[in-house]
Amino acid sequence: MSHQTDPALLDALDALTVTAIGCRVVVGLVGLDAGQRADLATSWAWCEPVLERRPRSECDAVAVLRGDGDDDAPAGADSDAHADASALVVADALDQLTETVTTVVTQLAIDQRRDDLLLLHAGGVADPVTGAVVAYVAPSGHGKTTASRALGRTLGYVTDETVAVDDDGLVVRYPKPLSVRGPAAPGASRPKAQVSPDAAGLRRAPDGPLTLARVVLLDRDPAATEVTVGPIGLAEAAARLFPQISYLGARARPLRRLQALLERTGGLLVVRYAEATTLEPAVRELLAVSAPAATPGGEGPGEATFGLDAHRASPGAPGPTHGGGVLVATAVDDWVADAGSVVVLHRDSLRTLSGIGVAVWHAARAGRTLDESVAAVVREHGLPGDGPEAVARARELVLAAVAELVAAGLVRQR
Structure with a gap:
């Protein structure tokens, strides 16, 4: 790695600053030319991107694109010189770097909001008029982005990755680039392309407050002949949601907060479907019911007594x-x-x-x-x-x- 692209030796870096889950996250960029930096900012167009020079000490992460022949990680990557950067991303290809930057930005934002928001691993769309939001939960690779691309063309795009909601039921938008996996050879994998919501033809969510109206689990079944929606009880809901909530135990009385949220939004629903393009009527029907009024946050339900x-x-x-x-x-x-x-x-x-x-x-x-x-x-x-x-x-x-x-x-x- 040449010293010219070693971030440990630079006092200031070209940087991209974006808003993620209500936080400003700064990523230093090394090895990208002006056009590549501009393209990266364009993919984050709905997250208030700013390209500027920033002191290295102000960067939450540093992303390094290695050039041809740069076989080693940056000198100083493991030294005290990098102690002021919370994350270091090194990649050989631009698409690999941009995918990892998205992952790092999301994780840094989640880390910052872990104490005050419920963070669902979910996509979300909003009613363009009322701001009522349907959050659709699924593990990675199980249809969140595909559903967001299909639903976000007519409903307001909120996120394809993390639906963040406070104790009052208000959703903090995160309209990040859509992480789209393209075709690959059998047995091979390739980085997900980071597609701007504009390039995907999506519609913006309304500017006013967004309120969580429904929480659903996506269950894609290629054999399904129609879209079905059905409820499940709290115990099963907690078990199925638990792996898809970041830092659930970081807040006081987390299960009771989750219980209150599900009660306020009509309980957890399972949506079984074959193709994302068939989801819109069911989602619109869920949104047609008036969004539940947000209730004041608190310590959750009182502890049950036992005798x-x-x-x-x-x-x-x-x-x-x-x-x-x-x-x-x-x-x-x-x-x-x-x-x-x-x-x-x-x-x-x-x-x-x-x-x-x-x-x-x-x-x-x-x-x-x-x-x-x-x-x-x-x-x-x-x-x-x-x-x-x-x-x-x-x-x-x-x-x-x-x-x-x-x-x-x-x-x-x-």
Whole structure:
């Protein structure tokens, strides 16, 4: 690498500054000529791009395009000279560099907004008049950008990557370049082209506030003969959304915030379809319902109370006894109840408890003994059969549930 293109030796860099999820992100550019820098800025045209010289210390990231014969990473890339840049991007080809710049800008913005926004890995479009937004969630490579290209021609393009929403249901727009994968030879891959919304023929979202109206999961099925939309419960919704939310556990009571958002937007829906070009009527129908009024943010729903005496009594249930050791619930990040199940977030792991596991976990939260927990389970679910052996069988089932909860790190015995 020649010293002329080594960012570690430069006091100032050509830089691109863009707005991403409400943050200004500065990327130093090394090895790009004026035309390449202008093309990069054009692809970010809807994110308030500015090309200018910036001190290297003000760059959130530095992107280096290596020239022919530059086989090594920039000198100083791993030295203290780069300590003031939070990310270094080095690429041999321009399309590879522009794709990585998009990824880095998005991640830097997510890092900055992790404490105050719910960050869904989703595309989004808005009603051009009301500003109501449908967020469509999917893993990478499962149709978000394709859906955005199809829907954004008549509805307002919000983003193809990250739908960011606050506790009041307001969406922070991020109309980044669309990351479009072109054709490649079998078994090969190629960088995604970064296509400006203008070049894709998309429509701008309205200038006013954008409000989240619906959250859907994209489920592309080539065999589908029509577009179908159906709801799923909170427990399944949390499990399916969890991998698609950035830094969910970074905020207080994250599951209850998610629960409140889903309740405000009518619950999570699954949209099954064959081709993105068929989605518009279903999305317009979802948007036709008035956007829910934003509600003030707060600490979320109050914690549910639990009392053993409140459980349904079953004939023949043994009364509380003392012994068998005390069960103690481990402190968790958050939990919510849903139709007989409990969803628990603990150390960045999401678990759904059901059946007798719910009663055992609540008993552990109340500091009950093992025998008291057995009695609580029997009162809630009844005995597993008749006769004296049924009581012994109930205890075996509770012991098995306790073992699972202990293995999951949710309960301990003392």
